[in-house]
Amino acid sequence: MFQIAIIIFAVLLFIFGVVVFVDVLLAKKNNTKYHTKQVITAFLFILPAAIFAFFFIALPILYSLGYAFTDTGLFEPDGGKFIGFENFKAAFEEIKNGGTLAIAIKNTAIFVVLVVPLQITVALLLALFCNVKYKGRTIFKVCFFAPVVISLAVTSYLWLILLDPSSDGLMNTILMSFGLPQQEFLRNPDTTMIWIVIVSAWQGAGYQMLIFSSALSGIRKDLYEAARMDGCNAWKRFWKVTLPGLKPTLLYILITVFIGACRIMVQPMLMVGSYDPKAITISYFMYGQAYDFPYLVGYSSAIALLMTIFTGTITFLQRKLLGEKRK
Amino acid sequence: MKKLCLLALPILVLTSCGGSSEKDGGQDSSGNTIVKVMFHVDGQSEEGMAYKKRINAFNSAYKSQKIKASADFVARTQGTTSYEQVLISMKQEGTLPSIITFDSPNCSTYAHYKLVVNVDDVFTEEEKNEFITLNRYQGKTYGIPIQESSAGFYYNKTIFAEAGIDVSGYTVENPWTFDQFKDVCRRLKDHGVATPVDMRLDATRDETATYLLYPFIYAAGGDFVDENGKVTGHLNSNASKRGFQFFKDLVTNGYTSYSVGATDFFTGKAGMYLSSGWTIPDLLHKYKKNRDEWGLLPYPKDVTAASATGSWSYGLTKDTEAGRALLKWLSTPESAQVITDATGMIPAHKTLGNDYEINSAEYVLRKQLELSGTPRPEMVGYSKFSAYFANIINGIYNQEVNGVVDSFTSSLQTELDKIK
Numbered sequence: 001m002f003q004i005a006i007i008i009f010a011v012l013l014f015i016f017g018v019v020v021f022v023d024v025l026l027a028k029k030n031n032t033k034y035h036t037k038q039v040i041t042a043f044l045f046i047l048p049a050a051i052f053a054f055f056f057i058a059l060p061i062l063y064s065l066g067y068a069f070t071d072t073g074l075f076e077p078d079g080g081k082f083i084g085f086e087n088f089k090a091a092f093e094e095i096k097n098g099g100t101l102a103i104a105i106k107n108t109a110i111f112v113v114l115v116v117p118l119q120i121t122v123a124l125l126l127a128l129f130c131n132v133k134y135k136g137r138t139i140f141k142v143c144f145f146a147p148v149v150i151s152l153a154v155t156s157y158l159w160l161i162l163l164d165p166s167s168d169g170l171m172n173t174i175l176m177s178f179g180l181p182q183q184e185f186l187r188n189p190d191t192t193m194i195w196i197v198i199v200s201a202w203q204g205a206g207y208q209m210l211i212f213s214s215a216l217s218g219i220r221k222d223l224y225e226a227a228r229m230d231g232c233n234a235w236k237r238f239w240k241v242t243l244p245g246l247k248p249t250l251l252y253i254l255i256t257v258f259i260g261a262c263r264i265m266v267q268p269m270l271m272v273g274s275y276d277p278k279a280i281t282i283s284y285f286m287y288g289q290a291y292d293f294p295y296l297v298g299y300s301s302a303i304a305l306l307m308t309i310f311t312g313t314i315t316f317l318q319r320k321l322l323g324e325k326r327k
Numbered sequence: 328m329k330k331l332c333l334l335a336l337p338i339l340v341l342t343s344c345g346g347s348s349e350k351d352g353g354q355d356s357s358g359n360t361i362v363k364v365m366f367h368v369d370g371q372s373e374e375g376m377a378y379k380k381r382i383n384a385f386n387s388a389y390k391s392q393k394i395k396a397s398a399d400f401v402a403r404t405q406g407t408t409s410y411e412q413v414l415i416s417m418k419q420e421g422t423l424p425s426i427i428t429f430d431s432p433n434c435s436t437y438a439h440y441k442l443v444v445n446v447d448d449v450f451t452e453e454e455k456n457e458f459i460t461l462n463r464y465q466g467k468t469y470g471i472p473i474q475e476s477s478a479g480f481y482y483n484k485t486i487f488a489e490a491g492i493d494v495s496g497y498t499v500e501n502p503w504t505f506d507q508f509k510d511v512c513r514r515l516k517d518h519g520v521a522t523p524v525d526m527r528l529d530a531t532r533d534e535t536a537t538y539l540l541y542p543f544i545y546a547a548g549g550d551f552v553d554e555n556g557k558v559t560g561h562l563n564s565n566a567s568k569r570g571f572q573f574f575k576d577l578v579t580n581g582y583t584s585y586s587v588g589a590t591d592f593f594t595g596k597a598g599m600y601l602s603s604g605w606t607i608p609d610l611l612h613k614y615k616k617n618r619d620e621w622g623l624l625p626y627p628k629d630v631t632a633a634s635a636t637g638s639w640s641y642g643l644t645k646d647t648e649a650g651r652a653l654l655k656w657l658s659t660p661e662s663a664q665v666i667t668d669a670t671g672m673i674p675a676h677k678t679l680g681n682d683y684e685i686n687s688a689e690y691v692l693r694k695q696l697e698l699s700g701t702p703r704p705e706m707v708g709y710s711k712f713s714a715y716f717a718n719i720i721n722g723i724y725n726q727e728v729n730g731v732v733d734s735f736t737s738s739l740q741t742e743l744d745k746i747k
Contacts, residue, residue, distance in 0.1 A: 074415050075440040090745075099741045166529070168588040187529075187585050189725060273532040274717045277738075291412060293436060293710045294745045 005059055012054060016043070067301035074295035087302030101303070103277045104285040107268075110193050111200075111281065112261040119201040119208065119257055120250070126205060127212030128242075141213075145206040152203065156270035159199045160186075163271075186271055192278040196267050204260065208253050212246065219245035251322045255315050262311050282307055349397050351424050352647060359395035362649035363424035364657070365417075367410060367639060370400035377669035381662045385653060394649045399424060411710070418442060418644075425650035426657070430534070431470055431637040432703040432713070434462035438469040439707040439746075443642035445469060449651050450658070457660070457676050460702055462640050470640035471658045472675035474667050477692040477700060478539050478603040478635040480524070480624040481610070486598050490518035498686070499625045499694045505546070505573055508627040512582035515598040522597040525587040526577060531717035538635055539601050540720065541703055542626050544570035545633035551704040551712065556743055558712070563736035566630070571719060571728045573629075578724070585724055599624070603635070604692050608671050623688035625695050632699035638672060708743050715739040 020043045024036050068087055072080025094101040126144050130137055147155055162170045163185035172182050186192050219242065227237045243250075265283035272279040275288050282303065290300035349355055351363035364382070368374045382398045389395070403410040411433070417423040429437060437443045445467045447455075455461060455468065462470025487494060492514050497503035503511075515523035530536040544551070549567030552558050561567065577583045592600035593614045600606070610616045626634040643654050656662065660676045667674045673693050674680045683690035706712060715735050722731035 075418070075442070094741060097737075097741065100738050165586040166588040166591075167586065168590065169586075172586075182586065184586065187721075187724065189721075274714045274721075276531075276718055276721055278721065293708050294742065295415070296745055299745065 005055075008059065008062065009054060012058075016047075016050065019043075064301040064304055067298050068305045069302075070298045071296075072298040072301075074290065074297055080298055083298070087299045088306065090299060091303055091306060100275065100277065100280060101282075101285055104280045104282045107193060107277075107279060108262065108264065108281045108283075111197060111264050112258065114194070114197045115200050115261045115264075116254070116257050118197060119204050119261075120253055122201055122205040123208030123253070124212055124246075126209040127216055128238075130209065130213055131216045141209075144209055147203045148206040150203075152266040153270060155199065155203050156267050159195075160271050163195060186279075189278045192272060192276075196264075196271060196279060199267055199271070200261075200264065204257070208257065211249060211253060215246050215249035216242070247322075251319070254322070255318055258318065259311055259315065262307065351397075351422070352645075352649075355395060357393075359393045360649045361395055361397055362426070362647070362653050363397050363399060364426040364653060365399045365401055365424045365428065367403040367428045368400060369402040370398070372402075373669040374666065375400055377666045381657060381665055385656045388656070389652065392652075394652055396653050414442060423644045425643065425645055425647060426654055427642050427644055428473065428639050429470065429642055431460075431462050431472060431640045432534075432705075432709045434470040434640065434642075435464040435705050435707045436709055437642060438464035438467075443469045443644055444646050446471065446643050446654065449643070449654060454658075457678065459675055459677055459696060460636060460700065462642075463705060464707075470642050471654065472638060472640045473657075474638045474663065474670060474672040475636060475675045475696055475700075476603050476605075476638040476672055477696045478601060479626060479688075479691055479695065481592065481600045481602060481606055481688075482622055482624055483592070483595060483598055484620055484622055486515070486518075486520060486595065490514055490520070490598075494622075494624060497624055499691045499698065502625045502628045502632050502699070505627050505629045509576070509580070509582070511599075512577065512580070516581060520596075520598045522584065522587050522591055523582045524577065524599040525592055525597045525601065526574065526583040527601050528574065528578070528583065528585045528720055529587065531721050534713055536720055537713040537716045538637070538703070539603070540574070541716065542633040542635050542699075542701060543573055543629075545701050546570065546626065546629045546631055547573065548630040552706045556706055556708075556746070557740065558736055558743065559740050562739065563732045568728055568732050569629075571723060571732055574720065575723045575728050604672055604689070607688050618687070622686075623691045625691055626699065628699075633701040634695045634699045636696055636700040636702050638675075706743075707746055711742050712739065715742075 020040060024039050026032075027036075027039065067080065069082055069084060070080035071083050071086070091101060095105065096102075130141050130144070164170065164172065165182070165184045165187040166172065167176065167182055169185075171185065176182060184191070186195055223241045223245070224237060227241050232240060263283050264281050265287060268276075268279035268281050268284050269287070275284065275292075280288075286300045286303050286307070289295075289303070290297045349361045349363075351361060353361050355361055366375065366378050368378070370376075370379065378398060378400075382396045385396050401410065401413055414423065414427060414429070414437075423442075427443070429443070434443070438445075447468045450468075450471075458472060459475055460472060461468050462472065482494065492511055494503070494511065497507065512523040527536055527539050530539070541551075544567050547566055547570035549564055549570050550561045551567070552561055574583075578585070587597060588594075591597040593610070593616075610621055611618075626632070641654055641657055643650050660674075660679055663674045663676050663679060667679070673689075673696060680689075680693050683693055703709065704712060715738065719731055719735050722735065
């Protein structure tokens with residue numbers, strides 16, 4: 001396995017060298033004011049990041065692509081044999097038969113549909129709230145951003161304590177002290193995904209808020225003044241000035257939140273666990289197939305590939321549809 | 328020179344973090360053959376210290392034979408899966424110690440994937456008969472229990488006396504029935520006990536719920552899997568469903584719930600508490616409850632009697648003379664006694680643990696193990712089974728038993744069919 005990695009790395013290093021060489025040659029041919037030394041220096045600066053990206057991003061992706069067409073298992077990672085499209089066939093079969101993968105797809109779809117608009121709306125509202133000048137604004141910004149810097153595992157456990165369905169649970173203690181009935185929270189299959197959506201949106205919104213904030217400060221003030229002079233109220237100014245001004249940022253946030261939502265795994269894993277159908281998602285299912293029994297790395301890689309194709313297609317469509325309108 | 332020292336410092340730090348340089352199967356500077364063993368607990372814990380004690384005794388005893396045991400401790404803090412991943416990584420790297428410890432229900436999986444080897448000829452038939460249970464796969468022995476465990480219903484004697492419930496006739500030799508169990512729950516509820524019994528239906532995030540609840544399915548006449556690894560027709564048989572229905576009935580009647588507080592039994596809010604032997608030290612030391620305040624009742628029976636068994640086991644990963652010697656040493660009654668003295672669990676040997684006071688909690692657990700102990704299903708992919716069993720328990724919360732069990736049996740079969 002290690003030898004294969006070294007061979008691939010050597011090939012890529014060779015391609016990298018060729019690119020540098022061609023670049024220098026082209027520069028000379030076109031009489032561009034381009035110094036060979038500078039070009040080589042520039043590429044050498046890129047090299048550490050390229051090596052890092054190769055070993056920790058490109059190589060695992062390449063391996064995963066390869067595994068998708070084999071029956072590799074974690075118990076014998078080098079013992080897998082080529083089986084063509086069998087893993088893909090098995091995945092579609094499992095979906096068709098309503099197996100766990102089908103449930104995972106359904107849960108992921110519910111999560112994406114709920115979390116994307118919720119997280120973006122919350123982030124935008126928070127950004128608008130923080131964009132108004134008032135005393136103590138920074139404190140609010142810090143509070144809203146705080147969940148982003150805390151690890152997902154920590155916040156998941158915090159919420160798990162909060163949402164403990166027993167009478168000892170923090171939320172239940174508060175509810176019961178007001179004479180309200182004890183709640184089941186994550187235990188109730190009807191509300192499990194909703195709580196996961198709430199926790200995820202709460203955790204992620206702070207980051208998008210920051211991006212929205214910087215985009216908001218980039219919108220020209222004279223546009224607001226002109227709108228005001230034209231008699232636009234605050235609501236109209238938001239629709240006619242703020243929102244169009246945020247459109248490129250919105251597109252970026254929509255794509256990143258969508259991709260992130262498709263990959264949801266930590267919260268269902270830590271807050272529910274046991275591959276429970278109430279909360280199992282595609283990524284959690286994939287993880288379970290490869291890193292828990294039956295340790296099917298090949299099958300898991302095939303699902304990963306299918307998911308990448310799906311996410312890529314949707315992202316492309318999002319860019320195409322929303323991006324073209326921008327023009 | 329200063330620069331050289333600074334350069335050497337990280338190298339020194341890195342090498343010192345690397346642990347023992349002794350290689351399993353290799354030789355140390357004194358010419359001793361090194362045999363490594365990996366334990367699943369923290370080396371500084373009571374249990375860890377007990378293992379160290381036995382390793383030191385082994386090294387003294389085998390000094391003349393030039394065999395030296397070396398112990399690694401990988402505390403299983405993140406559940407079975409993460410511990411299993413450590414084992415798999417070690418296997419891939421070729422650094423798997425000669426002896427490993429593993430949770431006994433995983434024996435079939437590890438044997439199937441050749442993580443552990445057959446140890447039948449390491450022990451004589453007489454020695455093997457010494458153990459209450461052995462970990463087998465396809466009729467062969469692959470795991471030797473370190474200790475045993477069983478569970479039962481801890482009950483609050485004060486609450487029972489106040490409610491006028493006499494359970495003295497429900498002994499381990501003559502267990503109560505499902506109906507008698509429900510009747511006791513009803514009387515506790517009528518007496519005003521908020522939660523008559525904590526069945527640990529909430530403990531589905533790890534192995535706890537499966538370990539505590541699977542005997543009810545056997546007791547109802549059900550089973551889980553056949554010798555070909557098929558769960559269809561077994562996990563979802565009518566008898567198995569009757570076992571699951573028993574849990575559902577308890578919830579429906581308000582005798583138990585999925586949201587019992589972790590301390591409800593200890594603070595007198597729950598009348599009974601289903602748990603293993605590990606609760607005895609908690610009751611005695613953590614909650615300072617005298618033995619006359621609580622008692623232990625056996626599992627109730629239906630068409631048959633069944634109770635929980637199984638703990639951690641030793642497995643041999645490669646068949647070497649040194650490995651065999653250490654495995655035999657760790658499996659002796661002397662070793663078992665030292666370890667169970669530290670853990671408070673039941674010894675795995677039939678000759679040990681026979682001196683408990685009649686009807687004490689320890690006696691009930693030990694005797695129950697002997698009379699009705701039924702191991703968890705021997706199957707490749709037990710961890711998947713356990714997760715699906717937990718999912719059934721979660722599923723019957725608001726759905727009919729029939730549909731839930733059928734649906735999960737079908738999904739589990741799909742997972743098990745993926746086994747190579």
